[in-house]
Amino acid sequence: MKIKGFLEDISGIKRITKARLDAIKNAPDGPIPEDPIRKIAEEWHPGELVLTVQSVRMSGKEARTYRFVKPEGGKLPLFLPGQYLVLTLDVDGKPVSRPYSISSAPSEARLENGFVEITVKKPREDGFFADWIFQHLNAGDPVKALIGCGQFYYEPLRDAPLILALAGGIGITPFVSMAREIAAGKLDISMTILYGANREDELVLFDELTALEQEASGRLRVIPVLAEGEGGSLTGRTVEQGFLSADLIRKYLGIGAGDAPDTSVFICGPQAMYRYLRGELAKLDLPKRRIRFEVFGQVKNIADYEGYPTEALGKTFSMTVHRGIREDVIPAQASESIAVALERAGIRLETGCRSGECGFCRTKVLSGSYFVSPENDGRRAADKDFNYVHACAAFPTSDLSIRIPIA
Ligand code: FES
Known part of the structure; x- marks a missing residue:
């Protein structure tokens, strides 16, 4: 039986080869006017989108649900139930991004007038972004969103039903x-x-x-x-x-x-x-x-983690940021991640999970020391060897010099 299966596989490859040769023989001379695969890829994974807040509703005593749609209407990209979107807003003139789990269903995004929803709770402490949303984000406002990030979804090959x-x-x-x-x-x-x-x-x-x-x-x-x-x-x-x-x-x-x-x-x-x-x-x-x-967002109290160098506590360091030929020197507090220091200085660095997992914020450290909490150190071994960090999960413990991509 095994041999038969193997032979069947071989004959399958032969069929594919013939189909490909026929397709090449019958292909038009010039470039294909519209590549169908690219069209699907661009529709499903279009990158960051500009959306509009369609509605805001209460979803509990101190929680609000924000519904986002395309300003021109139409379907939104595909995602899996459990994934998050990265929301970027202009906060006091600076672009600030945070991940939010999507609370609506993927099938609702794929409707002709598709939508995605996030639900935000009024923070009790230290939640300036959620606070800003509560105070300033209203129906009709534009936002930027990258839809469909993260690994927190049911996968039949891995999970029980x-x-x-x-x-x-x-x-x-x-x-x-x-x-x-x-x-x-x-x-x-x-x-x-x-x-x-x-x-x-x-x-x-x-x-x-x-x-x-x-x-x-x-x-x-x-x-x-x-x-x-x-x-x-x-x-x-x-x-x-x-x-x-x-x-x-x-x-x-x-x-x-x-x-x-x-x-x-x-x-x-x-x-x-x-x-x-x-x-x-x-x-x-x-x-x-x-x-x-699920990844849990930015570390709140980095000094609580074992191995944190307590002598860095309460200090503000100087961080030199290289982007292309540009060089800026900005303050970086020991209690805040490198990503937050960049954000405060109005320097855009792409981020996704804010939990050290996705690698969007990968940054090269040229000199200086930092601390990464073991709980959200998602770096590859090679990154550690070559002194790359995930800026959302790395905290300065001395003056630093870093290189980031031009966003
Ligand atoms: S934003 Fe995902 S690792 Fe930093």
Whole structure:
């Protein structure tokens, strides 16, 4: 049988070769007026787009959902449920970019008047970009967006078709995109979401999730997990009290009640939740390939990481930035990443995840020292050897000299 399969493969190649030779023989003399492959590639992956805010709506006590469309109408690029977009806005005359998980479904982007949505929570502290959005971004405003980034999506070759989603606060947004696609019958998985929040009034997009549960005919289940209060108004649904503990995860994975079903665990939430959950998940002895963390954005307190040189704390260094033949000297605070220092100086560097993962912000360090948190050091070994860093995840610990591409 093996030999037959091999021979079939060979004959397949022969067929392709003949088809190619025929295509070459019959090709027109001049260049093809429109390359169909290029046309599809440009439609699906057009790079950064200028979009318009079509609407803004409340999606919880302190959360708003922003819907973006093309100013001229039409379909938006393809993405996968769970991916994020990179939003670039002019903040006080300087271009500033941040990643936001897309909370709408891919099928909604591909409508004739397609749209994408992000949901933003009013920050409690240190969230100047989200603050700026809350204060200044309104319907009719232009934005720039790169749609369809990141690895946080269901991949059938890698993930189990049963998903246990662990969401913390605004970390619910990628799961809402997945839930919408499940309810639309376009994503063939079943998902249980353990949705952690302090109180029930902090549950974001909860009405939409409740409606999606009805539409998804048993393939979507949402369990609020409340640290405070009992979820008084959530009558008729299961509510858990406390935190996303190992015991709770075990309960919803079905471990301890016979054989555990083959389930992938997807996690999205704030940085503090990740640290806590890593400890809880370690108690469960799950295969590593079944646990997926979404990237968590910029490191908040770099000095909390083991190995950080504390003598750098509180200092502001001088950073020389080379771009082509240009050279600028700017301040760089020890507590902020190289990417943030560039942003403050109004120097554009392409960024995506802001978590050290995607490599968009790859930067050559010519001299000086820096610290990269082990948790989001996504550099390749060769990059480390040749002194490249991901500027969003590298923090200056001395005066620096760097080279960046001209954006
Ligand atoms: S923006 Fe993704 S690695 Fe820096």
